[in-house]
Amino acid sequence: MLQLIMKHVCWVGKIYSSKNSRLFVVAAIVFALFDIIYTVDVIGYTPTLRFSDDNTMPLVRDPNLRVEEVVQGLELPTTMAFLDADNILVLEKDKGTVQRIVDGQIMRKPAIDVNVATEVERCMCGIAVPKNNEDPQYVFLYFSEAISKDGGEAIGNRVYRYEILNDTLHKGKLILDLPALPGPRHNGGAIMLGPDNNSLFVPIGDVDGSFNPDGQFVRTLTQNYVNSSIVDGRSGILAVDLNGRPIQNKGILGDSYPLVLYYAYGLRNSFGMDFDPVTGNLWDTENGPAYADEINLVEPGFNSGYTPVQGIWSHGVNPSSNVTDWEIFSPIPGGLADFGGRGNYSTPEFIWIDPVGPTSIKFFHSEKLGIQYKDDIFVADVHNGRLYHFELNSDRTELKLSGSLEDKIANTTAELDGVIFGEGFGGITDLEVGPDGYLYVVSIGQGKIFRILPRS
Numbered sequence: 001m002l003q004l005i006m007k008h009v010c011w012v013g014k015i016y017s018s019k020n021s022r023l024f025v026v027a028a029i030v031f032a033l034f035d036i037i038y039t040v041d042v043i044g045y046t047p048t049l050r051f052s053d054d055n056t057m058p059l060v061r062d063p064n065l066r067v068e069e070v071v072q073g074l075e076l077p078t079t080m081a082f083l084d085a086d087n088i089l090v091l092e093k094d095k096g097t098v099q100r101i102v103d104g105q106i107m108r109k110p111a112i113d114v115n116v117a118t119e120v121e122r123c124m125c126g127i128a129v130p131k132n133n134e135d136p137q138y139v140f141l142y143f144s145e146a147i148s149k150d151g152g153e154a155i156g157n158r159v160y161r162y163e164i165l166n167d168t169l170h171k172g173k174l175i176l177d178l179p180a181l182p183g184p185r186h187n188g189g190a191i192m193l194g195p196d197n198n199s200l201f202v203p204i205g206d207v208d209g210s211f212n213p214d215g216q217f218v219r220t221l222t223q224n225y226v227n228s229s230i231v232d233g234r235s236g237i238l239a240v241d242l243n244g245r246p247i248q249n250k251g252i253l254g255d256s257y258p259l260v261l262y263y264a265y266g267l268r269n270s271f272g273m274d275f276d277p278v279t280g281n282l283w284d285t286e287n288g289p290a291y292a293d294e295i296n297l298v299e300p301g302f303n304s305g306y307t308p309v310q311g312i313w314s315h316g317v318n319p320s321s322n323v324t325d326w327e328i329f330s331p332i333p334g335g336l337a338d339f340g341g342r343g344n345y346s347t348p349e350f351i352w353i354d355p356v357g358p359t360s361i362k363f364f365h366s367e368k369l370g371i372q373y374k375d376d377i378f379v380a381d382v383h384n385g386r387l388y389h390f391e392l393n394s395d396r397t398e399l400k401l402s403g404s405l406e407d408k409i410a411n412t413t414a415e416l417d418g419v420i421f422g423e424g425f426g427g428i429t430d431l432e433v434g435p436d437g438y439l440y441v442v443s444i445g446q447g448k449i450f451r452i453l454p455r456s
């Protein structure tokens with residue numbers, strides 16, 4: 001605590017001259033309390049749920065394509081999944097509902113309504129539906145579960161497996177129970193089935209793990225706190241079977257539980273991932289603190305580097321200083337957790353210096369928008385309501401970037417011009433390729449689902 005106050009004494013002292021020392025000591029204490037009460041990556045930042053509430057009709061730049069509204073009237077929709085060609089399931093963040101959409105109408109009764117914790121980013125977060133019609137048909141949900149009512153105390157970030165019967169979800173089986181503390185941010189949750197359709201991939205952030213007043217929370221190896229020996233399920237992409245058990249006895253990073261579940265680690269937070277349908281490689285988006293959002297190629301054992309590194313820079317840079325002054329992180333031996341050489345740090349394939357809040361990343365495995373988009377990447381953002389379009393290089397291990405993006409870094413918004421595909425969607429939280437082959441867009445800001453389809 002004293003250390004924290006002293007840090008702020010020093011910081012505030014740089015701004016005020018030392019003439020009025022009482023003023024700056026008081027200011028420092030206020031700032032220190034602020035630091036404790038709120039999770040801060042940057043001094044003065046209050047965590048809020050931040051998204052674009054732009055309420056215009058969205059536009060795409062390709063003149064051969066158009067945007068159409070599929071459904072409206074959803075309350076803070078987060079993620080969606082197709083049950084079949086006519087049935088969409090969509091999660092509402094703070095109601096704990098999975099709404100069923102048929103022919104553009106929200107059905108009167110939700111498929112399920114659970115108790116969800118709602119503070120800031122706590123959420124009804126993610127849904128995954130295996131691609132088969134076996135009996136029983138499973139639906140997986142990831143949510144911040146609350147005691148007794150919506151908005152209640154968070155008791156875990158949990159994955160449940162349900163069976164769908166008569167359009168409702170039954171027989172909830174808890175298959176994975178992950179920390180919800182310290183929180184309330186960085187819960188991840190954009191779960192998806194693996195390419196084998198028999199495994200579930202579960203991204204979870206550090207759950208505000210770089211915020212640790214009085215050392216009361218656990219700092220873990222998977223957050224690259226190298227002096228820790230603890231692994232608790234946070235800061236990673238976990239892979240489990242459809243019962244929530246390890247896929248193999250032999251884990252990628254280690255064999256003890258829950259390390260045995262980790263496919264990747266060192267994530268601050270992720271709201272999206274997808275498998276390349278051509279190579280099988282996993283890619284994700286990750287959210288930086290006040291700088292350096294990322295797109296990553298996630299090979300087995302991938303270490304994204306957080307907490308010591310975000311983007312290519314040491315964590316804790318002052319984002320308002322000149323980027324050329326930022327210290328570039330070099331992974332000195334022993335500086336990052338590597339689990340006896342089984343984990344590998346690698347730098348992002350794309351960085352937004354100014355955060356856009358990237359969410360969904362989707363390989364567009366469809367020819368319905370024109371052959372030129374087939375198997376390309378679409379990425380959505382929640383701060384601006386933009387869609388980005390990326391092509392891949394010939395071996396599909398990097399994005400094909402040109403001009404001022406050749407350095408893999410969007411230094412300014414202007415540099416993004418060549419990769420912006422559409423805008424005006426309100427904050428986007430999910431993308432799906434429909435059974436009709438069109439691109440579906442979930443807007444938390446507009447409470448709608450849109451789809452993008454050919455103009456004629």
Ligand SMILES: [Ca+2]
Binds near residue numbers: 081431
């Ligand atoms: Ca989805």
Ligand SMILES: [Ca+2]
Binds near residue numbers: 116150
């Ligand atoms: Ca509820």
Ligand SMILES: [Ca+2]
Binds near residue numbers: 303305306309310
């Ligand atoms: Ca990273």
Ligand SMILES: [Ca+2]
Binds near residue numbers: 404407410
């Ligand atoms: Ca650049």
